[in-house]
Amino acid sequence: MKIIAKFFLLLIVALALTLTGCVPATLAPSRAPLSAGQEDRLWERVRDNGQQYQSLRGLAKVQVSRQGKNAGVNQVLVVEKPDRFRAETLNPFGFGSPLLLMATDGRELAVMVPGEGQMFRGEATSLNLQRFTQVPLYLEDLVQFILYQVPLIPHDDRRAYRIADGRMQLELRDGDRRQEIYFNDGEQLLETSYYEGEELTLRVRYDNFTPEEKPFPHSASLEMPGRQARASLVFSELETNVSPDAALFLLDTPPGYEEIPIPE
Secondary structure: OOOHHHHHHHHHHHOOOOOOOHOOOOOOOEEEEEHHHHHHHHHHHHHHHHHHHOOOEEEEEEEEEEEEEEEEEEEEEEOOOOOEEEEEEOOOOOOOOEEEEEEEOOOOEEHHHHHHHEEEEOOOOOHHHHHHHOOOOOHHHHHHHHHHOOOOOOEEEEEEEEEEOOOOOEEEOOOEEEEEEOOOOOOOEEEEEEEEEHHHEEEEEEEEEEOOOOOOOOEEEEEEHHOOOOEEEEEEEEEOOOOOOOOOHOOOOOOEEEEEOOOO
16 A cells, blocks of 8 residues: 555656646746837937046046956046046055056057156057056047947847846847947946857946936946956046146156057
């Protein structure tokens, strides 16, 4: 009798498992399409961000991690579209000469190292920029990300969704390439991610917004998993849409400095 009872118990368990496997999953969808009107408003937000901010000047804490190596510095940043960039790395003791001064007008890149009495010069290529910033981005893209503008991929398909966590999403597609742009309930742009197939190539996030009618993020972070690169900046002082002198993006070689071409 015990053997028969055990056999029927196993049979019932097996049948239950089989029937369970035949029932289709009824998980709630992770996202739902937005209306055409909502999609158009998100698209307007993206365009507005791109036009709202043309330049900035501020003091920021910059953290960079590249292939397991980490660095954190305080920098005075001056940035202007489309490709003007100046970064002064401050002495950690708060006085004396800066540790490094880098400037580009979009054509020439000049890097001054006061402690070594050296001035490096070369073309403002992405490779030369990476050597000193450790951030593998084109100059124009770096400037846009800092100024709260997300570069858009060419695309032939655009869709908008409400996600289960409450955020909204614009999705752009161009074959296997995909860009996702995320917004909160107030239609404020929070993040953009770029994919090749299912591989994440770049993600940029924004946070710590100013309380103005059109807020600007005081914090931004970037990650590129395939390059083992991460970077973040947090502004403690910030002015947007300033009018920087063009001379800020050019560096003269001081007397006595050794001028060195940036190696190709």
